[in-house]
Amino acid sequence: MSSIFKAMDISSSGLAAQRVRMNILSSNLANAQTTKSAENGGGPYRRQDVVFTANPVGEAFENYLDEDFGTQMQEVKVTEIHKDTKEPRMVFDPTHPHADKDGMVAMPNIQVMTEMVNMIAATRAYEANVTAMNNAKAMAMKALEIGR
Amino acid sequence: MSTSMISNNHQAMESMIGELRDIKSKAESLSTSIGEDNSSKSSGKSFADHMMDEIKEVNDLHIQSDKMAADLATGKSENLHETMLAATKAEIGFNYIVQLRNKILDAYQEVMRMQV
Numbered sequence: 716m717s718s719i720f721k722a723m724d725i726s727s728s729g730l731a732a733q734r735v736r737m738n739i740l741s742s743n744l745a746n747a748q749t750t751k752s753a754e755n756g757g758g759p760y761r762r763q764d765v766v767f768t769a770n771p772v773g774e775a776f777e778n779y780l781d782e783d784f785g786t787q788m789q790e791v792k793v794t795e796i797h798k799d800t801k802e803p804r805m806v807f808d809p810t811h812p813h814a815d816k817d818g819m820v821a822m823p824n825i826q827v828m829t830e831m832v833n834m835i836a837a838t839r840a841y842e843a844n845v846t847a848m849n850n851a852k853a854m855a856m857k858a859l860e861i862g863r
Numbered sequence: 864m865s866t867s868m869i870s871n872n873h874q875a876m877e878s879m880i881g882e883l884r885d886i887k888s889k890a891e892s893l894s895t896s897i898g899e900d901n902s903s904k905s906s907g908k909s910f911a912d913h914m915m916d917e918i919k920e921v922n923d924l925h926i927q928s929d930k931m932a933a934d935l936a937t938g939k940s941e942n943l944h945e946t947m948l949a950a951t952k953a954e955i956g957f958n959y960i961v962q963l964r965n966k967i968l969d970a971y972q973e974v975m976r977m978q979v
Binding site: 727 | 944945948952955958959962966
């Protein structure tokens, strides 16, 4: 029974990963103008990015039983949320409370366009995983029609 | 899938288990009446037992799906897609059991229709 659901479990890991990505992208967009953060010594917000890693699906012993195929099936996991190390964007604004003595304000180095494009990509990837899951379900349902 | 639908499935499954018990007892009474010794039963699980295991497995899927739906509704978890996945798994499992039941009933009726 569980082998029917394996494809769906893998798609589920993809959905979870894309949702984390979406959350991080939202965070980037929401903080595109944030000049102060709790981290990195109160400097501007730093752009974040998710790092995906492929993980063999199921338990190690199960992989043994599945022989060669067990290790071929890999689910995706978010293993790291990478902080951008790019220098902050300096903007001249002497009236800003966080301006330095030259009147320059350190703004986050976030391109809103890039974030939007990434967001579309995340949405599409999510949709693709849902489609894969629905197709896996359709296959299982089709199998139940055998001999009817 | 709504919780009420899942509990409906539970009821359907309960009645199905009852039906299968019925069939099992009928089959057993038939086999004893024709004087077959039940030594094969002690050697391993009977077909009905296997069937019951299968039903229990699917019932577990339903219980899991039920629990996840309740957790999502009460805000205990935020796993929207995993809840949907559990519901889908329960749906497939339930369909599987229904098909299995149809097959068994077909076979049973075929045997009952046999000319003696």
